[in-house]
Amino acid sequence: SVIDDNADSIIARFQEYLRVNTAHPSPDYATSTRFILAQSASIGLQAETLEFAAGKPLVLLSWPGRLPSLPSLLLNSHTDVVSAEPHKWRYPPFSASTDSAGKIFARGSQDMKCVGLQYLEAIRGLKAKGFSPDRTIHVSFVPDEEIGGHDGAEAFAKSEKFRGLNVGVVLDEGLASPSEEYRVFYAERSPWWMVIKARGAPGHGARMYDGSAMENLAKSLEVIRRFRASQFDLVKSGRKAEGEVVSVNMVFFNAGTPSSTSRTGFVMNVQPSEAEAGFDVRVPPSADPQALERRIAEEWAPSSRNLTFEFKQKVSVLDTFGNPAVTTADSSNPWWTLLDEAVKKADGRLAKPEIFPASTDARYFRERGIPAFGFSPMANTPILLHDHNEFLNKAEYLKGIAIYESIIKEFATYSELVEDDESRAEL
Numbered sequence: 127s128v129i130d131d132n133a134d135s136i137i138a139r140f141q142e143y144l145r146v147n148t149a150h151p152s153p154d155y156a157t158s159t160r161f162i163l164a165q166s167a168s169i170g171l172q173a174e175t176l177e178f179a180a181g182k183p184l185v186l187l188s189w190p191g192r193l194p195s196l197p198s199l200l201l202n203s204h205t206d207v208v209s210a211e212p213h214k215w216r217y218p219p220f221s222a223s224t225d226s227a228g229k230i231f232a233r234g235s236q237d238m239k240c241v242g243l244q245y246l247e248a249i250r251g252l253k254a255k256g257f258s259p260d261r262t263i264h265v266s267f268v269p270d271e272e273i274g275g276h277d278g279a280e281a282f283a284k285s286e287k288f289r290g291l292n293v294g295v296v297l298d299e300g301l302a303s304p305s306e307e308y309r310v311f312y313a314e315r316s317p318w319w320m321v322i323k324a325r326g327a328p329g330h331g332a333r334m335y336d337g338s339a340m341e342n343l344a345k346s347l348e349v350i351r352r353f354r355a356s357q358f359d360l361v362k363s364g365r366k367a368e369g370e371v372v373s374v375n376m377v378f379f380n381a382g383t384p385s386s387t388s389r390t391g392f393v394m395n396v397q398p399s400e401a402e403a404g405f406d407v408r409v410p411p412s413a414d415p416q417a418l419e420r421r422i423a424e425e426w427a428p429s430s431r432n433l434t435f436e437f438k439q440k441v442s443v444l445d446t447f448g449n450p451a452v453t454t455a456d457s458s459n460p461w462w463t464l465l466d467e468a469v470k471k472a473d474g475r476l477a478k479p480e481i482f483p484a485s486t487d488a489r490y491f492r493e494r495g496i497p498a499f500g501f502s503p504m505a506n507t508p509i510l511l512h513d514h515n516e517f518l519n520k521a522e523y524l525k526g527i528a529i530y531e532s533i534i535k536e537f538a539t540y541s542e543l544v545e546d547d548e549s550r551a552e553l
């Protein structure tokens with residue numbers, strides 16, 4: 127039937143995008159850009175390729191609204207993906223192979239090529255149905271989210287170009303949901319990537335003495351472990367959600383004196399004079415950053431124990447106005463009301479809004495005071511971003527397109543809820 131043919135070609139386009147290897151450290155942005163521009167041309171959107179850094183294209187598509195003075199809608203997605211270990215997958219991660227149950231396996235199938243192309247399929251569908259937006263819709267395909275977004279969404283959000291778009295609300299990525307309900311995110315935790323370095327007297331491996339670098343660091347690990355357990359307990363007991371506590375995980379450990387002649391690769395009878403460990407700390411927007419920093423300086427890495435610490439990445443929990451970078455997710459924010467209604471109209475259900483446990487590009491928009499929701503319409507789907515065998519079911523992908531059609535319709539139509547007196551006066 128026509129509908130099946132259409133579904134087949136929608137899935138084929140998704141597979142084509144998934145087959146572009148945009149994994150770090152050398153994402154093929156040239157091919158992904160060509161693909162997106164070709165899609166845009168076939169839909170009939172305006173297209174522009176911006177380069178805030180050489181070789182890192184940001185594709186900006188636009189569907190002009192009938193009332194261009196209204197604040198616009200920005201649909202953002204990143205084109206890069208994290209790397210994969212191919213031999214640990216059921217199918218090669220850039221093959222976009224499908225199994226008999228209709229699962230499409232690929233790196234990026236959840237994070238977040240699905241969303242980027244669902245935006246476009248929804249627009250294609252709305253155009254075919256004759257819908258025309260009041261508000262201008264922009265669709266951005268940005269590079270480098272997985273490595274911090276500095277040459278992508280961050281540069282974009284800070285640009286004159288962006289200011290000129292007069293963006294009123296942003297949609298960006300969320301997470302899959304194993305249940306029937308779609309998850310939605312109104313804020314996120316800030317990454318603090320920290321290295322603690324310990325120093326101490328070296329000495330013979332057979333001697334016991336106080337204040338070796340290893341002992342100094344081990345004490346920190348114990349203090350941090352206890353703090354981590356206290357936060358994790360809050361989550362396990364259901365008192366706090368994952369995004370509401372401070373998480374801390376050790377991600378590397380670097381110590382010892384290398385030796386090519388030793389069976390272990392390290393000198394075994396010398397206690398080293400230095401040792402360091404790296405931590406991925408995530409800080410919720412409600413946290414008191416100064417108190418946490420004090421805790422780090424006084425308890426995790428006290429100079430009295432010969433420890434120093436350094437932040438390799440420290441994103442502020444506040445926006446540029448000094449407020450927590452949070453989008454209101456209740457009826458006092460008309461965009462929230464519209465989102466909630468749009469999902470309901472498409473027969474979907476939203477879960478209670480949450481704080482995203484990791485980071486996304488949405489923070490660069492929230493930082494500028496622009497409301498942004500993290501939303502990836504994947505219900506009945508295990509959370510497999512950055513994991514082996516990342517997949518999305520075809521049916522779920524298609525359902526997501528219908529959800530976006532509804533959201534875009536709702537967001538792009540002039541609304542008494544959103545438009546203030548000033549913009550009403552202008553019309």
Ligand SMILES: CSCC[C@H](NC=O)C(=O)O
Nearest residue numbers: 271272273274317484485
């Ligand atoms: C400091 S930017 C890191 C961004 C990354 N985003 C998705 O995984 C993350 O680790 O959350």
Ligand SMILES: [Zn+2]
Nearest residue numbers: 237238271299
């Ligand atoms: Zn992502």
Ligand SMILES: [Zn+2]
Nearest residue numbers: 208237272511
């Ligand atoms: Zn990711």
